[in-house]
Every structure is written in structure tokens, then in C-alpha cells.
Amino acid sequence: MLFKSKKTSLKDLVLPRHIAIIMDGNGRWAKKRALPRSAGHSAGSKNFKDIARYCNKIGLEYLTVYAFSTENWKRPKEEVDNIMNILRDYLKDAKNFKDENIKVKFIGNIEALPDDIVFLIRDAEENSKEATGLNLNIALNYGGRDEILFAFKSLAKKVQKGEMNIEDITEQTISNSLYTAGQPDPDFIIRPSGEYRLSNYLIWQSAYAEFWFSDILWPDFTSKHLDKAIEDYNKRNRRFGGV
Numbered sequence: 673m674l675f676k677s678k679k680t681s682l683k684d685l686v687l688p689r690h691i692a693i694i695m696d697g698n699g700r701w702a703k704k705r706a707l708p709r710s711a712g713h714s715a716g717s718k719n720f721k722d723i724a725r726y727c728n729k730i731g732l733e734y735l736t737v738y739a740f741s742t743e744n745w746k747r748p749k750e751e752v753d754n755i756m757n758i759l760r761d762y763l764k765d766a767k768n769f770k771d772e773n774i775k776v777k778f779i780g781n782i783e784a785l786p787d788d789i790v791f792l793i794r795d796a797e798e799n800s801k802e803a804t805g806l807n808l809n810i811a812l813n814y815g816g817r818d819e820i821l822f823a824f825k826s827l828a829k830k831v832q833k834g835e836m837n838i839e840d841i842t843e844q845t846i847s848n849s850l851y852t853a854g855q856p857d858p859d860f861i862i863r864p865s866g867e868y869r870l871s872n873y874l875i876w877q878s879a880y881a882e883f884w885f886s887d888i889l890w891p892d893f894t895s896k897h898l899d900k901a902i903e904d905y906n907k908r909n910r911r912f913g914g915v
């Protein structure tokens with residue numbers, strides 16, 4: 673463990689309730705090794721499983737990972753197909769969720785995905801619904817603006833049907849209409865790979881999140897890096913607009 677030689681250990685630290693990760697840098701990781709981009713995504717997927725298991729082990733309540741954005745469809749078809757196939761393999765391996773006590777939920781425009789993936793997703797969610805460990809959100813065909821648009825439309829429909837008044841639309845009712853309804857907002861957002869942007873990720877929910885950036889490419893991001901990020905999080909002074 674990272675803190676072996678130091679006084680600090682994870683147990684002396686406050687864990688964020690909710691960590692969100694942008695799993696970036698798979699392509700560059702592959703390029704550095706003269707491998708196809710698909711090898712980067714396979715390595716990224718393996719790392720995702722390791723990090724999710726680690727988060728479960730340390731008792732994290734919520735982890736949200738960005739697997740595929742509404743903008744990622746612009747990539748070459750071969751790459752999109754490759755990511756979807758990685759996802760299929762992961763979903764078919766249902767014990768990923770059941771035996772590990774991880775409760776999985778997919779956030780994003782899921783119904784627009786291929787039928788077999790939608791079926792596997794609903795099956796995986798159903799199979800893990802009683803799990804009491806980590807709540808794992810996988811953002812797939814996800815866009816923050818798309819999510820907010822979806823929430824506004826569902827609220828507008830309720831107003832149109834006379835089920836609610838415009839005055840009843842509050843920050844809370846908007847939060848309750850997002851894919852992450854009922855979950856705490858992310859406290860801590862991690863983006864490896866040297867990019868310093870949010871890329872349409874959890875844009876409503878991240879209003880008061882702390883950010884952690886690093887040059888490490890996602891397949892190389894280990895539990896030790898996560899420990900270091902959590903240590904840094906503990907040095908932040910979160911004021912939520914107060915003093």
C-alpha cells in the first residue's frame with residue numbers, strides 16, 4: 673500500500689462518498705507500445721475491473737466511471753464496435769457483480785444501444801440489485817447535457833399533464849430527474865491522461881466536486897494512484913460557497 677512508509681494510511685483518511693473517474697488515455701497507452709487502439713481499450717477495461725474491486729474493498733459507497741460518451745459515436749466504426757464488444761464480454765461475465773457484492777447501474781441513454789446490450793445491461797442490474805457493497809455506475813452513451821435535457825423534458829411533461837406546477841421545479845426535482853436520482857453528488861472527480869476538462873461528464877452533479885488530474889494513462893492508473901488521490905482529497909478545504 674502506498675502509505676506503508678508514511679504515517680498516513682487509508683484508514684486515517686476520510687473517503688469521499690462518491691468518486692467519479694474519466695477513464696482516459698487508452699489510445700495513447702496503446703500507441704506508446706505500437707499496439708492497436710483496441711489493445712488500449714482491453715487494458716483499460718481490465719484496469720476498470722481492478723479499480724472497481726479495489727474501491728469495493730476499501731468501502732467506497734459510489735464509483736461512477738465514464739465508459740462511452742454520446743460524442744464517442746464519432747469514432748471510427750471499428751473502434752466503436754470494439755468498445756461495445758468489450759462491454760458485451762464484461763456483461764456476460766455476470767459474476768463480476770454478483771459474487772463481488774457490487775451493485776451495478778448503467779447511466780446514459782441506454783435504450784438507444786443495440787438490443788442485445790440493453791438486455792445484458794438490464795440483466796446485470798437485476799442480478800446485482802441486492803448487493804450491499806459498492807454502488808458502481810457505468811456511464812454509457814452518456815452526455816451531461818443530454819441527461820439535463822432528458823430531465824427537463826420529463827419535468828415539462830409533468831407540468832403539461834398538470835401533475836406538477838412550474839413553481840414546484842427546484843434544484844432537488846431536477847436532481848431527482850437525472851440518471852443519478854437518489855445518489856449523492858460526486859465529491860471527487862479523477863481524470864488521468866493529462867487532459868484538464870470535464871468532457872460533458874456529470875456536469876450538473878459536479879457543481880461542488882473536487883478535481884484531481886494526472887498524466888498517468890488510464891491503463892497504468894493503479895490502486896496506489898487512487899490512494900494518493902484520496903490523500904490529496906483529504907487536504908482540500910471544501911466550503912461549498914461558505915467561509
Ligand code: FPP
Pocket residue numbers: 695696697698699700701713716717720738739740741744755758759762810
Ligand atoms: C478514453 O480513452 C476511453 C474510452 C472512450 C473508452 C473507455 C472504455 C473502456 C475503458 C472500456 C470500458 C469497459 C467497461 C467494461 C466499462 P481514449 O480512447 O480517448 O484514449 P486517447 O485519448 O489516448 O486516445
